[in-house]
Amino acid sequence: MEKDDIKYKNYLQILNEELVPAMGCTEPISIAYAAAKAREALGAIPEKVVVEASGNIIKNVKSVIVPNTGGLKGIEASVAAGIIAGEAEMKLQVISSVKEEDKQLIKEYLSNNSIEVEFKETSFIFYIQINAFYKDSYVKVRIVNYHTNIVLIEKDGKVIYEKDANASKEEGLSDKTLLNVEDIIDFANSVDIKDIENIIGRQIEYNSRIAEEGLKNSYGANIGKVLFSTYGSDVKVRAKAKAAAGSDARMNGCELPVVIISGSGNQGMTASLPVIEYANELNVSKEKLYRAVVLSDLITIHQKTGIGRLSAYCGAISAGAGSGAGIAYLYGGGYKEIAHTIVNALSIVSGIVCDGAKASCAAKIAAGVDAGILGYHMYKQGQQFRDGDGIVKKDVEATISSVGKLAKEGMKETDKKIISIMIQ
Template structure:
């Protein structure tokens, strides 16, 4: 091979690595963001706050048109900062009365005691109608706000802050084209793969990720401790510890479950989300943090392990989508298993087998909306991630041809995406019908 050909190839390799580095870093910046409460609930409050802003006054009537998955995820959770109100109408009222749209997924984080009373009064005074939207988008919120002869439409699709339309009195104030299959405005995740994720985690400069990861550790640890200290939901974290003791495997499950119970049941502390989900954000981070404390590893090693857990979770969810009938905690549980494996000095081979084992154990767990039982599902998902690691440590593994498992980690992850996105489509419809009966 000629010298100039070698140099050309080497320059291309360096350039591609640099682009991938920047891409992976940007994915972390976009995905690991703070949110208060169930993210679908907060997306509704955000749409309502934007509608009021465009209208220029408090609407006297609101019609909220949403896709089935939004109904599924908002129906049973408490809207934070509302005095324990539940559902789409409560989230809408909170956004209208006390929302600050500039805060996006923390839109109702600055609610006063007086605001809480005004939210209740608004709900009892003005009609808020909720309709099931006829839409190809799995994630779709359209907020229609009216005052006298004025009306405003605000529409969000695909992900929680992706406003594609603001219209007032028939005049379009803002519009952007979008498609069902693309998350316009976010970095491409097509280049994500487990081997490159591990390479990135090993090579990333700590100063490039310190702010992102340290905030995830701080926020998610705080709400987990709150969940264990106080009475939220089904108190799965406390049940696990009182039943099974304080072994590290129990604590890893209990912390993430407790954070979820607090978040689903009105706790006003923010969390750092992953793939648009606070539950996935806690599942991907808290078990890894707990194991890092147990193993007394360096802060740097913990940061790198969390990079793996977060990106492995995002990688799996890319083929599934933000919302589906497939419980996203499964992906995050496998992600946390990968992060824990890294803490035990596992490399590419060990991490791949951990992920495959975890997905083999628990893929197919349904998502029937955000609610208290999410905490128990998270505990099961984390358990699968931990078992996936210990299985391989003992020389045991699930192999290509075992059910949905194919030879090669990327082929197995692809199969899970097909199962969740295509295979469970009808399951999703049935779940939504059951919940709306």
């Protein structure tokens, strides 16, 4: 693929938009970002806050620890952190600079002020509105579709900022419909390393660091440690354990940043950390590693395009298939090996549900990575799932499309039931 090719530029822009740093689970951080913007527009610390949120936001914030809050969980903690210590200009790192004394102020704010959470019936799967009140003044800040996409800031009835939003589109982001497996492989093979060096280097550095932290200390259910202690340190185990350990730490209050994919740190770690482990095992060059990670990232994003950022379908499955593709690439695989790896992986674990961000995400990540690795080794041994085997279609693009329909359309009622169970 030539540098002046429209797809080359498009793929590069997608990477720049999607692979951004974030500290903490991205849905609570998005709420903290909206709260920080509301305080900024209000010009005062609000006395009362009403949060309107879609079911998927409530689901993904309910059980996860918000970093830099001293172990607090949920929407209320996210709001308080954003109001008291948020730096809105930092976006998804909005509460990365919280001081120790701020943590006590956050707890005091929660104790002394009213924060109400309302379930919002809306066509937007991703919907957050912060309504902040101080004396006779109020501010509304609304985010839809993705984590930093503010579409409304209103103060005392006057619109300060507004832009159109469509529930089926992600306005302001690059067109992802140009993604396909064959062209992604071409891009991974031909991209000028200088064009991706900083962004992929940062992904490798940040995500490796939080994985090591997850193994070093105790977080959540310590899935990474359990994998090591149970199964040893074979590369297949390391690939799963490192990705799981990163999630152990991130879901349970670790204050280190990660580089996300499709708005998800878990997906950003799952797409990269297993590939890094296999690259170390195979002793490949830095350039080969970078190309393999780019491949995994874009394969993950390609799958998520048809699914959406939030759904009842666990995004770690998409990233696990992406990492399997990256591992196949490290072994010298081309289109055939990579395509069959993806199809096999998706056949194994599609259907694992997303019941919100929490400690068990790490175990689901391990399952997704395991399926990616198995998918590759199946094909190497002449085994594969074929057209007509359940949701498997005649080629990789058709299979990815099938999974997208399953996740986005077929699992709508599943999503509603999950949310209902969680908020009863």
